[in-house]
Amino acid sequence: MSNTKYILGSFADPDEMMDGIDRLQANNISIYDCFTPMPIHGIEAKLGVKPSRLPIAAFCFGGLGLILGFSLLYFTMSYDWPMNIGGKPSMPLPNFVPVSFEVTILLCALGMVATFFFRNHLFPGRAPRVMDLRATDDRFIIAIDARDNSNHELIDSLLKEAGAVEVKYNERKYVSYE
Structure with a gap:
């Protein structure tokens, strides 16, 4: 052969x-x-x-970011250290939107970079x-x-x-x- x-x-x-x-x-x-x-x-x-199935991975990373961002805000603002600021409720959902959005974008971007490197075998030391x-x-x-x-x-x-x-x-x- x-x-x-x-x-x-x-x-x-x-x-x-x-x-x-x-x-x-x-x-x-x-x-x-x-x-x-x-x-x-x-x-x-x-x-x-x-x-490609990358859009599915992006959606999963974005959903994880949204859940983690919202969970962090809920834990800090409503559960761990609730504060009465100007008579507002301790869980103001409209105020959670910017931080949850930013954490969603951050985790989606970082997850997609990691997925790209993993999928294309771009590890240090690889030929x-x-x-x-x-x-x-x-x-x-x-x-x-x-x-x-x-x-x-x-x-x-x-x-x-x-x-x-x-x-x-x-x-x-x-x-x-x-």
């Missing part, structure tokens, strides 16, 4: 890369991932990437997941798992027909996150 783990097609133009994706999918060749230096509209739908360094500069890369797709000559010809500048057979050199 060969050491080749990925076949990388390097494109200079995003439209040629999208054409390469179409050609590969028309021949039932599964694509591992695409690496681009900028966002490309519609690539997620073409690759079959499911919608980067970069298949080709030119993907961060000026190239558009299609990575195809060589072990799932055995017809390497067909993949090579399809990528070159679509306008690939270079086709490389790559061994994985980074730490696996799967």
Whole structure:
């Protein structure tokens, strides 16, 4: 069995890369991932990437912030140290709104940053997941798992027909996150 783990097609133009994706999918060749230096509209739908569940996480973090902010105000103003200030009630709900709102935003933002780092494996000491360094500069890369797709000559010809500048057979050199 060969050491080749990925076949990388390097494109200079995003439209040629999208054409390469179409050609590969028309021949039932599964694509591992695409690496681009900028966002490309519609690539997620073409690759079959499911919608993100980050809005659900943001809602949960925001709800937690609202509950914690309101609980803190209730505990300090009504339970632990109730004060009669100008004849106002000890639990004035309209006065709780600004602090509860700010704690909601704070916990939502901090929770989303933590979720982003966790989800993308951006921990200190982890090796980067970069298949080709030119993907961060000026190239558009299609990575195809060589072990799932055995017809390497067909993949090579399809990528070159679509306008690939270079086709490389790559061994994985980074730490696996799967």
